[in-house]
Amino acid sequence: MSDKHATTQQRIPQLDYLKGIFIVLMVIFHLALIEQTYPVLRNAVYTFHMSAFLVISGYLANVEKRPGQFVHGLLRIAVPYVLFEALYIVIQYYLGGNLGAHNAIGQLTAGSFLMRIATQPTGPYWYLHTLVISTAVYWVVYRLLKLRGMGGLALMGVVLYGLTWAIEGLAWSNVIYFIIGVFILRLGKRFMEVITPSWLALLPLIVLFWFPENYDSGSLAGVAITVLVISLLLACYAICPRALSNFFRYLGRNSLAIVVFSPIFTVLTKQLAPWFSFDPTAISFLVVALTIVVGGCLASAWLCDKLLLSRLIFLKRQFYVPLES
16 A cells, blocks of 8 residues: 555545535435435435545545644534534424424433533534544544554554444444545545446446345445445546536535534424425425525525634635635
């Protein structure tokens, strides 16, 4: 294994495009009505959408930084996680029952509140929780201990595996995908040289998706599905209309905003579901709800910039990334 090119990555259009697709899938299948209407499709998508996101996150994680720079970069994820996870817990406690949330919180003390933030993330915030811990371990092993190659990767895996036993909200079935992303980077090759674009990925995907027992991201079949979906979507990128690929890239560059703000708007759109009872397919609800959630997230990020809140919450002057012309 070579660490020759394991340095800071420039923005890669194909990876922003992938992130945009996977973040849209995250929003879609956090809509309760869509989950209920399409349970099998929901299970299939859950096999790969956030797993693929973690592979990309591991590949793009930059640990070639001095301690101060690294801590600042990590806080850009950790601070929003703590703030929005805390807000989510409060909402689920005080309003979850009234809003019909399936994960409403019945009892909450100061101790359980802090424990939930530290070890039991809820909603989509588990992704940020996993990313913070995995990136921190990655930096300690490769930058602080200066391990390289398979030795560094093995130690990182052992440490993270141990942490999954100590931290309830940290799942090995998620961590392994971050490690896969690091492995791809440490090979010293470009992402698309390892997971190559291929239409042939469609054939084994059909076979794997035919059997519902494969819908498990923590299984070998789940890993295969994740890699094959990435390969197939990269093949689609080559023929995707420019306007559509640019839109997905735009969403991908704003994926953190969609992760942190989406639960707020997802809860609100749940109240709209009865209005769409006339449509048994729930497609009309999906179009409206998806527009509200994604649009609300992007507007919230833009508003944070305008109100100068981005410096406090996201530790950067400009959080919202505008659509490229």
